[in-house]
Amino acid sequence: MYMRSNAPHLTYAKKKTLPLKKNPEGPLKKPLSEISDRLGVSMDQVLLAWIKARGYVPVTMSTKEDRLRGYVKAGDIDLTEADIRAIDEAGAAGP
Numbered sequence: 001m002y003m004r005s006n007a008p009h010l011t012y013a014k015k016k017t018l019p020l021k022k023n024p025e026g027p028l029k030k031p032l033s034e035i036s037d038r039l040g041v042s043m044d045q046v047l048l049a050w051i052k053a054r055g056y057v058p059v060t061m062s063t064k065e066d067r068l069r070g071y072v073k074a075g076d077i078d079l080t081e082a083d084i085r086a087i088d089e090a091g092a093a094g095p
Contacts, residue, residue: 027093031086041077045070049077050087 032043039046048071051058060071 027090028087031083031090035079035083035086039077041074042070045074045077046079046083046087048074049079050084053079053084 028047032046036043036046044067048058048060052075058071060067062068062071
């Protein structure tokens with residue numbers, strides 16, 4: 001998996017309290033774009049719904065009201081097993 005193969009970078013970022021940055025052209029773009037278009041939501045909301053579906057609690061740092069409203073709405077998104085699998089597989093493939 002991408003995260004495992006980049007563990008030293010992630011460990012360093014965690015120790016230095018560095019934020020992880022998104023890669024707009026990364027491997028998740030295709031499944032996130034397809035799912036968000038189908039559901040009529042943002043890709044950020046799809047990612048938050050995926051985190052919830054995997055059993056984790058997402059924590060955001062945003063203070064922008066429009067983003068926070070979108071994040072709250074993400075809690076109502078139910079992804080299909082195929083959606084979850086598509087995101088998992090794209091992430092496992094890495095860049």
